[in-house]
Amino acid sequence: MSTPGGTGTGTGSGTGSGTLGISAILPVRNGAALVAEAIRSIRAQQPPVEELIVVDDGSTDATADCVRRADPAARLLRQAPLGPAAARNAGAAAARGAWLAFLDHDDLWPPGRQAALLAGLHARPEAGLLCGRLQILALPGGTLDARLRQADGAHLPFLLASGLLRRSLWQAVGGMRPARDRAEDIDLYLRLLEAGATVATIEATTLVYRQHGDNRSRAAALTGAALLAAMQAAVLRRRRGAA
Amino acid sequence: MDQDLDTAFCPAGTGIIFRDFGDEMVVANLDTGIFFSLGGSAPAIWAALAEGHSARGIATAFGGDPGILASIGGLLGQLRAEALLTPAASPAPAPAAGVAPWAFVTPLLERFDDLQGLLLVDPIHEVSEAGWPLAPQTLGGAG
DSSP states (O other): OOOOOOOOSSSOOOOSSSSOOEEEEEEEBSOTTTHHHHHHHHHTOSSOOSEEEEEEESOOSSHHHHHHHHOTTSEEEEEOOOOHHHHHHHHHHHOOSSEEEEOOTTSBOOTTHHHHHHHHHHHOTTOSEEEEEEEEEEOTTOOOOHHHHHHTTOBOTTSGGGEEEEHHHHHHTTSOOGGGTTSHHHHHHHHHHHTTOOEEEEEEEEEEEEEOTTHHHHHHHHHHHHHHHHHHHHHHHHHHHHO | OGGGGGOOEEESSTTEEEEEOSSOEEEEETTTOOEEEEETTHHHHHHHHHTTOOHHHHHHHTTOOHHHHHHHHHHHHHHHHTTOEEEOSSOOOSOOTTSOOSOOOOOEEEEEOTTTTTTTSOOSOOOBTTBBSOOGGGGTTOO
16 A cells, blocks of 8 residues: 555655654553553554554653563653653654554554555545544443543544644644643644545544543543643733734 | 523533633533633623623622613523523522622633534543553553
8 A cells, every 4th residue: 555645634644655654642641551552552553554653652660661562663752750741742743744643542443444444545636634432441440431432433523542643733823732731632633623624534433442440521521621721821912913 | 691690600510621711711511612712801791600690790890780680681691592501400599799890891702612522532641750642550450
């Protein structure tokens, strides 16, 4: 399969080198229990990703050893603990592919994801962000409330792990903002929309999202402030843009 | 509706979250993904409504001008239409004296649907020193 190119919003296209041009980025802190499983789900993809970058954000457990054992070919970047946004930024800065593909260490890429997304890129070459459907699984201790059950099979493009993002677009908006951690992906998604990114979808399942505990209702009560701050920042940007 | 002016309301469920940013309030409905910016006197009105004060009580606190009551009633109608408020179980308390120490400014409500239908999965992430996206010890032996 040739490199997916395209002329979507943002600049850049495939690498033109005959590679697939997809850089997988797996940010993690203290994820020794599950990181190998996530890596295996990436390496099982056909065609393979061009590279796998694991960003260890200051883990104090055996995450780094687990990564090395699971995949000696992975590029392991270790940094002081700076948070999810900074870890993703570090991974993206090191990436060489034209497309970025993220995965959190507690989730999985389902078999066939890579092939489905590549087919999607050829069908929608204008896409800056291409995503597939979610499969929601409850881990032991996890519960699926009505909203999560509704999410099973849905397209939620703000979840970067559900698809591919053109690296030039990531660079154009400046990547993620560490100050927006806890709602960094919503903040990025809103900025991508404001930048005019073309969001496209495919029918295939591209992410197995694993729910754990009942953190959501607790988090909504206690830390919805981050999400609301990201929304307010979007309101202010749009006002400035309209002025 | 006129009877709404004397009714006590509360946020319509745990999916309604809001935050006061000083000169504006942002309200989000996690169930729909739609979020709102409230400006003018709308933040103070929202805060008072969410505490269970009636629209008429709030208008009284703003000075009681009939035009102010109509304006607050209009905002209340919008908030109700967006399913952000629902009648509260308790009756409306006495007029909310002192909730509005500032001058009345026409309330504004802006609606944003960029995230409509998208906040189905945890949009608010747990991040701690123990790890993220989750601490392994919370998995209960999974993985």
